Structure formats: structure tokens, C-alpha cells
Amino acid sequence: MFKWLDPYAKPETLYRICGLWFPWLMTAAVATLLLGTVWGLAFTPADYQQGDSYRIIHIHVPSAIWSMGAYSSMAIAALIALVWQVKAAQWAVGAIAPIGAVFTVIALFTGAAWGKPMWGTWWVWDARLTSELILLFLYLGVIALSGAFADRQTGAKASALLAIVGVVNLPIIHFSVEWWNTLHQGATITKFAKPSIDASMLWPLLISILAFGLWLAALTCLRLKTAILQNEQHRPWVRQLAASAVKGE
């Protein structure tokens, strides 16, 4: 069924594709990121209750959404790496994990900075905040585990398994605000209903979400390229590439 995907799993092809996509993704990411954040932070109207403080939503929500999005993509790559033993997928796990961890840190930090003036506290151990913190620990676990074994293959397998198992946390994060009493408010846009945010604030938010997604994709391409070169450094095609790069200078 997935036979048509096979050629893309070849490191050399994947390296070319990542190199081809990276400049476009990065350009699009920077453009949308500028548009979304400047529009959201400076040109949207203030909220009727929270005044200007709510503007941090334009950074908090995109980073939180993609901290979970990055985790799902990492887990899919981990599944492919474990079951089909695709090397490139295993490198993708290592490429995505630190980016996802940083997105999670951004989400937690902007959430705290938003919570202090609005709720009156930096942190509270409610279900949403705690499960997002666990997501950060899962990322750190995946990163740490891959380097924790003398045999790199064992480390890669262990971290891939942890990445898959951690998927259990994703629905908990998303539904925590519905299943339990939390200080964190419910979902504004990720629900099967009309977003409960005014259109003048929704558009920059959607652009920011798109921007963070593109940014994640671009950084993944860049990191995956490096991982491919590192792991394939003794292969002829990498030597050829290095030789032609030296000649080009």
C-alpha cells in the first residue's frame, strides 16, 4: 500500500528533498510569523475583560498546539522506525524531539506569564498545566533515552518506544479542561463549534498557528539534513557531496 513512499526513505533522496523544501518553508514561516505576531500583538483590539494581556494568546496557543503536533509527528516517525525499521524515520524522531521540547517550553512560559496578571498566579497544579509539563518531560525523556545506551541502536529503539507510548498523554492534554475542574479555560478554537473569539482576533491567531507549523516543518528539514549527513558520513554520496562543496569554494 505504501510502496510509493519507499524511494523517499532513501537517505540520499530525503536529503535532497529536505534541502529543496527548507528555503521555501523557512521563507513562508518567517513571513507568516512576522505577519501573525505583529498583527496579533500590535494591531488587534484589546479584549473586553483582559485588556492587552490576552495578546500573548498569539504566541501561547500556536506553540501549545504545535508542541502536541510535533509530538504526534514524532510518534508516527517512531512507529515507522520501530515496525518498518526505516533508518530515516529514526533520525526524524531525533530531529523533531528538541524542537517540540522548545515549543513546549514556550507554551509553558507564555502560559505562566499570562497566568500571573490574569489568574493571579504563575503556576497551579491543575490538569491542563500538569499534563503539558508531563509532555515536556516526555520530550526530555525521548532525547535523553536515545543517548543513554552504549549501543546507539538500542537507544534509538528505547526512545522510539517511549515516543509512541507517550501519545497517551495527548488526548489527556486536550480533554483535561473538559474532563476535570481546571483553572485553565476551555478550548477556544480546537473544538467542533464556532470559535469563541472575535474574527478580528481570530485571523492573526490562525496565521500564527500556520506560521508555527511552517516553522516546525522548516526546522525539522534542517535538523534532518544534518542528521542524515552525520549518520551517512562514510557513504560515497556524502563524500562526493563534500568534495564538490570544497571544489565550489
Place this chain on the structure above:
Amino acid sequence: MNPRRKQRLMAVSAILLLLSGAVGAMLYALQENVDLFYTPSQLLEGIGKDKVKPVPGQRLRIGGMVVPGSVKRDETTLKVSFDLVDTGPIVTVHYEGILPDLFREGQGIVAQGTLLDATNIAATEVLAKHDEDYMPPEVAAAMKGIKHVPPSKNSPQQTYPAQNYPSQSYPTKTEPDQSSQQPKPATEAKQ
């Protein structure tokens, strides 16, 4: 799919399935303990199958909507009391300190403190809870008829009833042992 891949896929799926089952069962068992706060109805009617009610002296969090017109401020100190409601019962929170900016009548709040009796709580911390609706002030005025008014302006000066629960004579943060000596209900972990 060759047999070895199939085997690995089955193994990974089995691990994931078992673990989600275990986590699901765990969270189901902990259901009430994961809640951050009691609602006023939970406080008065109890929660769970056993209808466990918190006992006076227990430290807990209470969350609900501030009943409009119920905020009473002391003229000379920072003492304030207000009523909280969710779907029916009303409980009163007594607090001394600065309230968060978002605190206002009709607003959801979460207070942490000690249960004095069935419907009174001496709070040591009051947090404001906001909802997931965001809109400019004009839209809010048109849709909800809400005008942003700081809480200090919309409540007429009401005097704090002096005979009500002076905060010193009740167990507060300095005497945390009080609650642990009493038989522990399952909800203790919620604190």
C-alpha cells in the same frame, strides 16, 4: 507486510493499548482527585458515589461564580467577603488581601483556604478564572451588554460584618495539622 513487521506492529500496538488502558483506569479511579477545586454544589452535596463531603478545618479549593451584589468590603482593612455559586447552593468566602485584577461580580474564581463550616471558607489565596471567549470591548457591549468596570467601582461601599469569622480565630496555613488528624476522606489529595 512480512511476518516480522507484522509481529513488531502487533507488539507495539499491544503495548500502547495496554498502557492506554492502564492510564485510563488510573485517571478514572482518580477522577475526583484530579479536579482542582470543589464547586459549591459538590461542597454541600458531596462528590463521587459515596458523597464524600469535606469536613470543617480541611484545606481545599473552591471554584464558582461570584454572586453579583455579594461582595462586601471592609472600609478600613483589606478584608473582603463574597458569595460563590455554580448551579444552586451558595457558599461564602472570607479573604484578606489583594484580589486579582480580573476579580469582579459575575466572574469565575478559584479560592484556596480552610473550610470553616458547611458554607464558609477562610481563603488564603483567590485566583481569577476567565472563560475562553475573547472579543473587543465594543463587541462585548453589543453582544453581552458588558461594560468593563473595575471591581472597586461597581460595588457600593458595604461594610464588612464584623461578627463574621475574624480570620485569626480559625485554622489557617499556620495550623496545617488540624486536617490531617481527622479521618481522611478520599478527596484529601485534592489540596
